[in-house]
Amino acid sequence: MPFDRKIKIAPSILSADFADFGREIQAIEAEGCDWVHVDVMDGHFVPNLTFGPPLLKAIRPHIKTVMDVHLMIAPVDPYIDAFAGAGADILTAHLEAGPHIHRTLQAIRGAGCKAGLALNPGTGLDAVAHLLDMVDLVCVMTVNPGFGGQKFIHSQIDKVCTLRSMIGDRPIHIEIDGGMTPDTAPLMAAAGADVFVAGSGVFKGGSVAKPEVYGDNIRAIRKAAEAAL
Ligand code: DX5
Ligand code: ZN
Numbered sequence: 001m002p003f004d005r006k007i008k009i010a011p012s013i014l015s016a017d018f019a020d021f022g023r024e025i026q027a028i029e030a031e032g033c034d035w036v037h038v039d040v041m042d043g044h045f046v047p048n049l050t051f052g053p054p055l056l057k058a059i060r061p062h063i064k065t066v067m068d069v070h071l072m073i074a075p076v077d078p079y080i081d082a083f084a085g086a087g088a089d090i091l092t093a094h095l096e097a098g099p100h101i102h103r104t105l106q107a108i109r110g111a112g113c114k115a116g117l118a119l120n121p122g123t124g125l126d127a128v129a130h131l132l133d134m135v136d137l138v139c140v141m142t143v144n145p146g147f148g149g150q151k152f153i154h155s156q157i158d159k160v161c162t163l164r165s166m167i168g169d170r171p172i173h174i175e176i177d178g179g180m181t182p183d184t185a186p187l188m189a190a191a192g193a194d195v196f197v198a199g200s201g202v203f204k205g206g207s208v209a210k211p212e213v214y215g216d217n218i219r220a221i222r223k224a225a226e227a228a229l
Contacts, residue, residue, distance in 0.1 A: 001066060001089060001114065003171040003173075004194075005173075005194045006194065007189060007194060007196065007222055007225045007226050007229075008034035008035055008173075008194060008195045008196065009032075009033050009034055009035075009196050009198065009202070009218050009221055009222050010033065010034060010035035010036065010037040010066075010068050010175070010195055010196065010197045010198070011028045011033050011036065011037060011197075011198055011199070011202040011203065011214070011218070012037040012038075012039055012070075012148065012177075012197050012198065012199035012202075013025065013036060013037070013038060013039075013059075013199075014039040014050065014148045014199045015148045015149075015199035015200050015202070015203035015204075016028075016203055017207070017208070020208060021055075021058075021059045021062070022059065022062045023208040024208060025059060025062040025063055026062060027206075027208050027211035027214055028202065028211075028214050028218070029063070029064055029065055030211065031211055031212070031214045031215030031218055032215060032218050032219065032222075033065065033202070033214075033218055034065060034066070034195075035065055035066040035067075035068045035090075035195065036063050036065060036066065036067055036068060037068045037070060037177075037197045037199075038051075038056060038059075038067060038068065038069045038070065038088075039070050039072065039199075040052065040056075040069060040070065040071050040072060040073060040083070041072045041073070041145075041146065042072065042073035042074070044073070044074060045072050045073050045074040045094065045096075045097055046072040046145045046146035047146050048146045048147060052079075052082075053079070053082040053083055053085065053086040054086075056069065056083065056086035056087065056088065057085075057086040057087060060086060060087035063087075066089045066090065067087055067088050067089045067090070068088075068089065068090045068092070068116075068175075068195075068197075069083055069088040069089075069090060069091050069092065070092045070116075070118065070139065070177065070197075071083065071091060071092060071093050071094070071097075072094065072118075072145045072146070073097065074094070074096075074097040074098055075097065075098050076093045076094075076097050076098065076104050077098075077100075077103070077104055077107055080104070080107050080108055080111050081111055083113075084108075084111035084112055084113050088113050089113065089114060090113060090114040090115075090116050090136065090137060091108045091111070091113040091114070091115065091116065092115075092116025092117065092118050092137060092139050092175075093105070093108065093115075093116070093117065093118065094117075094118045094119070094120065094145075095117055095118065095119050095120075095123055095127060095128070095131075096119075096120055096123060101117070101127075101131065102130075102131065102134070105117065105131060105134045105135060106134065109134070114136035114137065115134060115135050115136050115137070116135065116136065116137035116138070116139055116175070117131055117135045117137070117138050117139065118138075118139035118140075118141060118145075118177070119138065119139065119140055119141060119159075120141050120144065120145065121141055121142065121143070121144060121153045121155070121156055124159075125159060125162055125163055125166065128163065128166065129166060132166065132167065132170060132172065133170070135172055136171070136172060136173065137172060137173040137174075137175055137195070138163060138167075138172060138173070138174055138175070139175040139176075139177050139197075140156055140159055140160055140163065140174065140175070140176055140177070140188075140193070141156075141177050141178055142156045142176055142177065142178040142179050142180075142184070142188070143177075143178030143179050145177075145178075148199035148200050149199070149200045150178060150179055151179055152178065152179030152180070152181075152184040153178070153179070154187075156176075156188075157187055157188065157191050158191075160174060160176070160188055160191035160192055160193055161191045161192060163192070164191060164192025164193075165192075167192075173194055173195050174192055174193040174194055174195065175193065175194075175195035175196075175197060176188045176193045176195070176196055176197065177197040178197070179201075180196045180197060180198040180201050180221060181198075181201050181221065182220045182221055182223070182224035183224070185198075185221045185224050185225040185228075186224045186225055186227060186228035187228070188225075189224075189225035189226070189228040189229055190228040190229070196221055196222075196225060198217075198221055201217060201221060202214055202217045202218055202221070203217075204217065205217070
C-alpha cells in the first residue's frame with residue numbers, strides 16, 4: 001500500500017445488502033471505489049452489533065482494493081490477531097476504547113496491519129500528539145459511531161484543520177467517517193482529509209442490479225472533494 005494523499009472513496013458496507021456482500025463489494029469496486037470500509041460494532045462500545053472475524057474472512061477474497069476495518073469495540077487487544085488473520089489491511093481502533101491505546105496501536109502494527117486511530121466527535125486532539133509516530137491513519141468521526149445515515153457534525157472541520165497541521169509531512173491518512181455527501185466532503189477535503197468513508201452516500205438508490213448508481217454516487221463525492229483542493 002504505497003502512501004499518497006489523493007482523494008480516496010471508501011464505501012461502508014454497513015449500507016450494503018448484508019445477504020449479498022460478495023456481489024456488493026464487486027459492484028462498488030467495479031464502479032471505482034478506492035477502499036472498502038468494514039464497520040465492526042460490538043453492542044457495548046457502540047449501541048449496535050454488526051459482524052466479526054469470520055465474516056471478514058469470508059468477504060476478504062472479494063476485496064481487490066484495500067480492506068479498511070473500523071473497530072468500534074472495547075476491549076480491542078484480545079481481537080487484534082483474529083482481525084489481522086481475517087485479512088484486514090488497516091485496523092482502526094478508537095482512542096476512547098480503553099486506557100492503553102498506545103499498546104493497542106503497537107499490537108496492530110505488530111500483527112502486520114496498518115494502524116488507524118479513530119476519534120469520536122467529542123474527543124480532542126491532545127492525546128493524538130503523542131501517538132502520531134505510531135499511526136498510518138487518523139479517522140475523524142463526523143457522526144457519533146454506531147449507525148449509518150446520520151447527519152454530519154460541522155464542528156469537526158476545525159479539528160481536521162488542526163490535525164492536518166499536526167501531521168506535517170508524516171505519511172498519515174486523514175479519514176472522515178459519517179455523513180459524507182457531495183456537500184460535506186469538500187469541506188473536509190479543504191481542511192486536509194484524503195479518505196472519505198460513505199455508507200448511505202454511496203449505496204443509496206443503487207443495488208447489485210443497478211450498480212451504475214453506486215458509480216454515480218462515488219464520482220459525485222470524489223468530484224466535489226477534488227474541486228475543493
Ligand atoms: C458509523 C460508521 C460509518 C457509517 C457511515 O458508526 O463508522 O462508517 O457506516 O455511514 P454514513 O455514510 O451513512 O454516515
Ligand atoms: Zn466506520
